[in-house]
Amino acid sequence: MAVVDLIMPQMGESVMEGTILKWFKNPGDTIEQDDIILEVGTDKVDTEIPAPFDGKIKELLFENGEIVAIGQAIATIEVSDSVAKNAPKTSQKKSIGEEKESITKEVKNLPKKKAVVTSNRFYSPLVLTISAKENISMQELEQIPGSGKEGRVTKKDLLYYIENKDKISPKKYVVKPKESTPSPQEVEISIGPGDEIVEMNRMRKMIAERMLESQEIAAHVTSFVEADVTNIVYWRNRMKVHFKEKENTLLTFTPIFIEAVIKAIKDYPLINASVSGDKIIIKKDINIGLAVALPDGNLIVPVIKNADKLNLIGLTQKVNELAKKAKNNQLKPEDLTGGTFTVSNMGSFGNLMGTPILVQPQIGILALGAVVKKPAVLETPQGDTIAIRHKMFLSHSYDHRVVDGALGGMLVRRVADYLEKFDIDRHA
Numbered sequence: 001m002a003v004v005d006l007i008m009p010q011m012g013e014s015v016m017e018g019t020i021l022k023w024f025k026n027p028g029d030t031i032e033q034d035d036i037i038l039e040v041g042t043d044k045v046d047t048e049i050p051a052p053f054d055g056k057i058k059e060l061l062f063e064n065g066e067i068v069a070i071g072q073a074i075a076t077i078e079v080s081d082s083v084a085k086n087a088p089k090t091s092q093k094k095s096i097g098e099e100k101e102s103i104t105k106e107v108k109n110l111p112k113k114k115a116v117v118t119s120n121r122f123y124s125p126l127v128l129t130i131s132a133k134e135n136i137s138m139q140e141l142e143q144i145p146g147s148g149k150e151g152r153v154t155k156k157d158l159l160y161y162i163e164n165k166d167k168i169s170p171k172k173y174v175v176k177p178k179e180s181t182p183s184p185q186e187v188e189i190s191i192g193p194g195d196e197i198v199e200m201n202r203m204r205k206m207i208a209e210r211m212l213e214s215q216e217i218a219a220h221v222t223s224f225v226e227a228d229v230t231n232i233v234y235w236r237n238r239m240k241v242h243f244k245e246k247e248n249t250l251l252t253f254t255p256i257f258i259e260a261v262i263k264a265i266k267d268y269p270l271i272n273a274s275v276s277g278d279k280i281i282i283k284k285d286i287n288i289g290l291a292v293a294l295p296d297g298n299l300i301v302p303v304i305k306n307a308d309k310l311n312l313i314g315l316t317q318k319v320n321e322l323a324k325k326a327k328n329n330q331l332k333p334e335d336l337t338g339g340t341f342t343v344s345n346m347g348s349f350g351n352l353m354g355t356p357i358l359v360q361p362q363i364g365i366l367a368l369g370a371v372v373k374k375p376a377v378l379e380t381p382q383g384d385t386i387a388i389r390h391k392m393f394l395s396h397s398y399d400h401r402v403v404d405g406a407l408g409g410m411l412v413r414r415v416a417d418y419l420e421k422f423d424i425d426r427h428a
Contacts, residue, residue: 002084003058005073006037009049016154017069018042020062029057031077038074041202045300045336046329055079069155127158134162203298214360219400222355223409226393227416229371231424232256233390239428247313247428254345255315257368258288260418261343262308268411271403272340274361280402289339289359290319292326301359302331303339313428346395347371353393363403366412369393 008018018040025037031051039048055077062074131141136158144161146153191197200208236251243251265272265286273282286308289301302322304310310318325331341362346354347370356367369392376389396412 001078002081003076004055004079004084006052006075006077008040008068008070008072008074010070016152017067019067020064020074021046022064023060025057027057027059031055031057042333045331045333046203047331047333051077053077053079053083055083127153127155130155130158130162136162201296201298203294203296207298210360211357214358217360218358218363220355220358220397221400221403221405221408222395222397223405223412224353224393224395225409225412225416226391227419228376228389228391229253229419229422230390231422232419233371235422235424235426243313243316243428247316249313249317249320251316252319253347253371254290254343254368255312255319256422257345257415257419258290258304258307258315258319258343259312260415260422261288261341261366262286263418264411264414265341266308267414268407270407271364271398271411273363273402274340275363275399275402276361283340285338285340287338287340289342289362289365290322291342291344291356292323294326295329300326300331300336301339301342302326302335303337305338311428341365343368347392353395355395356397358397358399363399363401364408364411365397366415367395367397369395 019042021039021041023038025031025035031037032054033051035051036048037051037057039046041047058076058078060075062068068074127141130136131138141153141158144153144157147157232253236253236256240251243249269282270280272286273280275281285306288304288307290304291299291301294300302325304315304318304322307315307318322331322335325335339359339362342356342359342365344354344356344365345368346356347368350370352372353369354367356365358365371390371392373388374391375386376391377384378387378389394412394416396408396415398408398411400408
């Protein structure tokens with residue numbers, strides 16, 4: 001028998017660490033491939049981690065609640081020799097220079113440390129472990145510039161500092177405190193005898209943090225357009241039975257609206273972009289994020305990858321698939337990454353319109369209002385007449401740093417145009 005590491009897997013782009021929420025297996029337990037070993041939480045989603053191979057749990061290297069860097073060993077498993085040959089190695093075993101290799105090999109045997117926050121800076125267990133081995137004090141660690149999210153010191157930052165601290169002037173490491181989104185402040189509120197105090201859960205805290213970050217990063221502006229979607233309402237009423245019987249899927253308004261959004265993005269590709277410093281990264285793929293509600297009421301944004309390659313049937317199936325996975329808490333990290341533009345259907349809650357907040361690093365998000373019947377003036381060969389029409393508001397929020405009112409307004413107007421010119425005779 002051989003012993004191999006179970007590593008913290010990569011769980012989406014930009015995800016650097018995960019929190020161990022719950023172990024389902026204990027040392028000595030026999031496991032089979034695909035058995036669920038633990039649940040891990042990231043800033044994107046909570047997900048269950050299956051066993052990559054058959055074996056027996058030898059040791060759990062971290063406890064519930066500890067934060068672990070991606071690629072770090074989290075448990076050891078006894079396996080057969082044939083399995084051991086193909087087992088993945090931890091990222092800690094990758095070497096870049098003799099010093100880095102030495103640090104990496106010894107880190108695993110040092111006492112584990114909890115991730116901590118000191119002076120508003122986050123330090124992962126891996127960074128703290130390397131710091132302890134290299135006798136770097138907390139005061140010294142505080143002076144190291146961080147390239148990670150919110151100024152976090154990464155393993156790469158720390159190793160660079162260790163290799164070069166004797167060559168670099170100390171002045172270079174005098175770091176001004178990084179301005180960051182302020183933590184929610186506790187306000188004194190009078191609490192009555194019948195009031196209920198509810199602690200925010202982890203997901204709600206993350207949503208609050210992300211929303212504050214987005215408003216701090218981007219200059220939000222919202223443009224509104226009202227669209228006549230009468231033809232779409234009549235067409236959907238006629239075709240929904242066909243979709244159910246022939247395509248085995250439920251036809252809602254959402255995929256029809258997403259189809260119009262995709263067409264408008266193709267007309268105005270600058271809106272399908274992200275900002276990096278003073279550079280605008282225009283994305284080739286059109287990946288549509290779809291804001292959906294979880295069973296606990298929290299909001300999550302799964303992504304339809306390469307949405308522009310799907311026809312209406314494909315979009316309908318994908319929307320229903322992601323909604324079902326969200327409802328059953330089955331979304332995976334890969335379902336939540338790579339979005340380039342987001343659509344939020346506020347109309348499903350009976351809202352007429354809204355001012356959505358951008359999903360960073362995207363620069364556009366479109367909110368769909370409720371479809372309602374309204375009297376409207378129609379132009380006919382015989383003159384103007386009043387008729388009952390189905391109408392809805394579209395709200396387009398965009399990052400005014402790179403999207404001016406003209407582009408932001410034209411995009412949402414173009415979406416409305418595609419909706420109003422919907423071909424009522426189309427098959428699907």
